[in-house]
Amino acid sequence: MPQPSDTHDAVRTRYAQEARRSLDPSADPCCGGQATDPITIGLYEGTDTPSDSALAASLGCGNPTALAELSPGEDVLDLGSGGGLDVLLSARRVGPDGTAYGLDMTDEMLELAHRNRAEAGIDNAQFLRGTIEDVPMADGSVDVIISNCVINLSPDKDAVLAEAHRVLRPGGRFAVSDIVLLREIPDALRGIVGLWTGCVSGALLDAHYVDKLTTAGFTDPGVEVTRTFDRDELHRMSDMVDDQVPEGWTLAGIIDELDGAFASAFIRARKGA
Structure with a gap:
C-alpha cells in the first residue's frame, strides 16, 4: 500500500493536472473530469451552478450540498474543495450571515x-491551503463538514475524521459524499496508485x-448508497489502471473483481451537543 507522502504526491499531481486543464483549456486534457468519468458525470444541474469552470473541474462522486x-x-x-464548486454552492445556501470555507492542498x-x-x-467564501x-x-x-469524493483518497482516514470532529461545533453535522466499498477487494488492487487517485481502492x-x-466521537453515523456502477462504466474507468496492472492480473480480471464492489454514498453523522 502506498505510503502517506506517496499518496499525497500522487493525488496532488493528478488534481494539479486537472486544475491546469481548467485554467488553460488549450492544455493537454490528461484527465477525464466531468465529461468522461462515470463517477463524476451528471451530479449537478447546470443552471444551479455558480461557475461553469467550477463545474467542469468537479471530480466528485455526489452532491453533498444538495443533501446537507x-x-x-x-x-x-469543504474538505478537499478542489475548484470550489461545493464551496460556492454552500456559500449561496448559507447566505451573507454564513461562511463557506474550502480546504485543499x-x-x-x-x-x-x-x-x-x-x-x-x-x-x-474563503479558501485555505492545507x-x-x-x-x-x-x-x-464550523457547523457543517462536507466533502465530495476526497476522504477515500486520504492515507490516514482516522486523522481526517478526528479533525472533522474537532473543528465542528457541538451539535454540528458531518455530511459527505464519498466512495465506499461494499465488500473487500484484494490488496493487489489497493496498491495501484492510479486507483487511489481515481477514488476506488482507497x-x-x-x-x-x-x-x-x-x-472519532461522532453519533448517529450512517451510510446511504446513492449510486452503483455497472460493467460498462467500469470499462470506461479502466484508464485509471493505466500500465499498473499487477502481476498475475488482467484488466478483465480487475473489472470482474470490482464489479459490484463499490458505490457512491452519502455519509452522515453528528457531533454530540
Whole structure:
C-alpha cells in the first residue's frame, strides 16, 4: 500500500493536472473530469451552478450540498474543495450571515477556486491551503463538514475524521459524499496508485466507515448508497489502471473483481451537543 507522502504526491499531481486543464483549456486534457468519468458525470444541474469552470473541474462522486440541508447563517467547511464548486454552492445556501470555507492542498486547485469565486461574484467564501488530516482551523469553527469524493483518497482516514470532529461545533453535522466499498477487494488492487487517485481502492468498507466515525466521537453515523456502477462504466474507468496492472492480473480480471464492489454514498453523522 502506498505510503502517506506517496499518496499525497500522487493525488496532488493528478488534481494539479486537472486544475491546469481548467485554467488553460488549450492544455493537454490528461484527465477525464466531468465529461468522461462515470463517477463524476451528471451530479449537478447546470443552471444551479455558480461557475461553469467550477463545474467542469468537479471530480466528485455526489452532491453533498444538495443533501446537507444547509441553513442561512451556518458556517461550512469543504474538505478537499478542489475548484470550489461545493464551496460556492454552500456559500449561496448559507447566505451573507454564513461562511463557506474550502480546504485543499493543491496550489493549482486553489488558484482555480479563487478564480471561480471571482467569476461567481461570491463574497462569503474563503479558501485555505492545507491537508484534510491537519485542518488549519480552530476547534469548534464550523457547523457543517462536507466533502465530495476526497476522504477515500486520504492515507490516514482516522486523522481526517478526528479533525472533522474537532473543528465542528457541538451539535454540528458531518455530511459527505464519498466512495465506499461494499465488500473487500484484494490488496493487489489497493496498491495501484492510479486507483487511489481515481477514488476506488482507497475507499473504506461501508461498515468500517461507520466504525471509524464512532471511534472519532461522532453519533448517529450512517451510510446511504446513492449510486452503483455497472460493467460498462467500469470499462470506461479502466484508464485509471493505466500500465499498473499487477502481476498475475488482467484488466478483465480487475473489472470482474470490482464489479459490484463499490458505490457512491452519502455519509452522515453528528457531533454530540
